[in-house]
Amino acid sequence: MEDLLTRSVLAGNRLALARLLTQVENDSPAGRAALEELFPHTGKAHLIGVTGAPGTGKSSLVNQLALHYRKTDQKKVAVIAVDPSSPFTGGAVLGDRVRMRDLSGNDGVFIRSMASRGSVGGLAQMTAAFTQIFDAAGYEIVIVETVGAGQSEVDVARLAQTTIVVEAPGLGDDIQAIKAGILEIADVLVINKADRPGVEHTERALRSMLALAHPAPRVYRHHGQAMTVITPKVDQGLWIPPIVKTVATDGTGIAEVADSIARHAGHLRVSGEWASRDRARLGSELEAALEQALTRRFFQNIQKEKYNEMVEKVVRRALSPHEAVKVLLNGNSKQETV
Numbered sequence: 001m002e003d004l005l006t007r008s009v010l011a012g013n014r015l016a017l018a019r020l021l022t023q024v025e026n027d028s029p030a031g032r033a034a035l036e037e038l039f040p041h042t043g044k045a046h047l048i049g050v051t052g053a054p055g056t057g058k059s060s061l062v063n064q065l066a067l068h069y070r071k072t073d074q075k076k077v078a079v080i081a082v083d084p085s086s087p088f089t090g091g092a093v094l095g096d097r098v099r100m101r102d103l104s105g106n107d108g109v110f111i112r113s114m115a116s117r118g119s120v121g122g123l124a125q126m127t128a129a130f131t132q133i134f135d136a137a138g139y140e141i142v143i144v145e146t147v148g149a150g151q152s153e154v155d156v157a158r159l160a161q162t163t164i165v166v167e168a169p170g171l172g173d174d175i176q177a178i179k180a181g182i183l184e185i186a187d188v189l190v191i192n193k194a195d196r197p198g199v200e201h202t203e204r205a206l207r208s209m210l211a212l213a214h215p216a217p218r219v220y221r222h223h224g225q226a227m228t229v230i231t232p233k234v235d236q237g238l239w240i241p242p243i244v245k246t247v248a249t250d251g252t253g254i255a256e257v258a259d260s261i262a263r264h265a266g267h268l269r270v271s272g273e274w275a276s277r278d279r280a281r282l283g284s285e286l287e288a289a290l291e292q293a294l295t296r297r298f299f300q301n302i303q304k305e306k307y308n309e310m311v312e313k314v315v316r317r318a319l320s321p322h323e324a325v326k327v328l329l330n331g332n333s334k335q336e337t338v
Helices: 004-012 014-025 030-039 058-073 096-101 127-136 153-159 177-182 199-213 254-271 272-301 304-315 321-332
Strands: 046-052 077-083 109-115 143-144 162-167 188-191 218-222 225-229 242-244
Touching: 004 014, 004 030, 004 127, 014 109, 014 127, 014 242, 046 153, 046 254, 046 321, 058 077, 058 096, 058 143, 058 254, 127 143, 127 153, 127 272, 153 188, 188 199, 188 254, 199 218, 199 242, 218 242, 218 304, 242 254, 254 272, 272 321, 304 321
Parallel strands: 046 143, 046 162, 077 109, 077 143, 162 188, 188 242
Antiparallel strands: 218 225
């Protein structure tokens, strides 16, 4: 039986939606119960992840993309902006909202900022739950903008069906993007701030990296004769990330980004990868929930003195952490005398 708050969220009540998001973020029993009731209503939204290094203009890009969906397709858009938490107060700066003022007052757009709370992968623990709530509430597009912490941004690929990696010219060594590993998760590559000097160099570097992953036949001249070098055949069903140049501050290139997202969604459905990604995403969420539940149950059942005793043995180097875990889980009597 659905409670009043859940029914209000399904009916599109924005106040009820805001209240539920707060309850879920605080991991309250009411929030967990509402998530269970809403889950059967999920599975319809297109989840889009936007990631990239700080300073590439992710927030401005998301702002323009949401405006485009509202003006062109009249789609309901939810934006989850994950902000870095303060190491002192634990709060979030919520700076993304400053760059999304164009969306204020739009009934078809809901922006929710949340603190990363120390999450290593750039996504807070409850971000996946937020996407499910927006999905059930009828939002057709859910955009998750990550912290932009650099080399730990790949977690967004586990959550989103389409991942946009944003680059910008003049931000340093182009090889850093390869080292970070975030280019490997890109479904769409966006070069933002394309009105800046060096955009051609950035585009050339990205195309070179894509050519390494998706080789094409190359033609060389040898003694005046054109010779084609045989390279591995590219699977015709393989998605090659397009490179789109944008200037998010004035909306240049935003329509092309939206078109690339739509083409990628079509590719996922035709190839069957949409269902595969959905299965992998939900499997990952199940594993995370199982791990959390088992950890909570473990600490509920173990005596605090027993746990503190194991900690002391690890501190004295009498037991390794792995050995201590075996003792705590199995009660290995051989180690009790250590």
